[in-house]
Amino acid sequence: MRAVASDVKLTLLNQYPPDHEVAVLHAAGTADQRVLRLPLAEIDRRDDLAHLTTLFVPPLPQTGGFNAFQETVAHLRAPEGCPWDREQTHQSLRKYLLEETYEVLEALDADDPDALAEELGDLLLQIVLHTQIAVDTEEFRMPDVIAHIDAKLKRRHPHVFGEVKVSDAEDVKRNWQVIKQAEAAENGKADKRPSALDGVPRGLPALAEAEALGHKAAQANFDWRSVENVIAKVAEEVREIQSVVDEAQREAEFGD
Known part of the structure; x- marks a missing residue:
């Protein structure tokens, strides 16, 4: 019962402050009826919770909700x-x-x-x-x-709200991507994002957009595993910029 009380408390704490006074009723309507008033934060710290326990939560003042x-x-x-x-x-x-x-x-x-x-x-x-x-x-x-x-x-957490089993956070992320793709296909949007780099918001600042594109590329296994490889690639692109004479081609190489 303490686990249930803990879940109830965590849910209520989204709306009520921890020190909000609540009433815990034991065996209401019987000869053993007892009423205990205590802060909301303490409702899962008692050992006398049972199936005849009732929680009364007084409403908050109009402000704050x-x-x-x-x-x-x-x-x-x-x-x-x-x-x-x-x-x-x-x-x-x-x-x-x-x-x-x-x-x-x-x-x-x-x-x-x-x-x-x-x-x-x-x-x-x-x-x-x-x-x-x-x-x-x-x-x-x-x-x-x-x-x-x-x-x-709820759709993207089937390991919590469904029967899917996961072993770690990486499993969760992989499932998340699979579910996103299935949702896109179901909504008829799958063909509208043919590129692995699509889906990055256009309103992002330039550096944030570059980072997001980098993550997308990494998910498609377009990535380097060491700094040395990155430096070598940058040097290669610089040489390509230096080797072209056409302005339009230089602009394209600068993009690379």
Whole structure:
């Protein structure tokens, strides 16, 4: 029962703070009924949990919940809301989405949990704002966004939600790629990505795009196993640039 309580706790901690007071009811409605109040974080630390144990979780105040946050963003987009928020579109918000993503990365690099919590909130605002724009234009709703990623996670983790067996993380990554390819074929997109290098977002910065392409190439076994081999290849390409006289050909070689 402690394992069950631990799973319940971890799920609830996505919505409730660790010190949120809950009530644990033992044998409710019987002569042995007992009620214990304790922080949510401690519900799996007890030895008296049994099949007659019930957990009551009082609701959070209106502030701090995801639904309340969605309502705040919706109010900003409402006629009586904020003029700036009302005029935003998916395209006008692109730069802010990128900016907030980099600020999350900066907080990660700084190993600053407080800053990370704040920056993740800013990034979440972008997600909720894009979704609210979609609601306003009747494109999709937040349940659609969540349903898509929830279904994808379950499909791509058959070793957790199905009967597939894996031995390590490498097995998981291989399965992930196989499942992605099967999904593409099922959705009629398999023929639209004939290259092993396709699938890298076009909006990535140049160096990030190069890194992503390198990973794609490595997955296709186009890789070098030592620094010496890389240096030799670079030297070879430099010699090819130096050997051509035609400007167009030189540009092509420079790409190599």
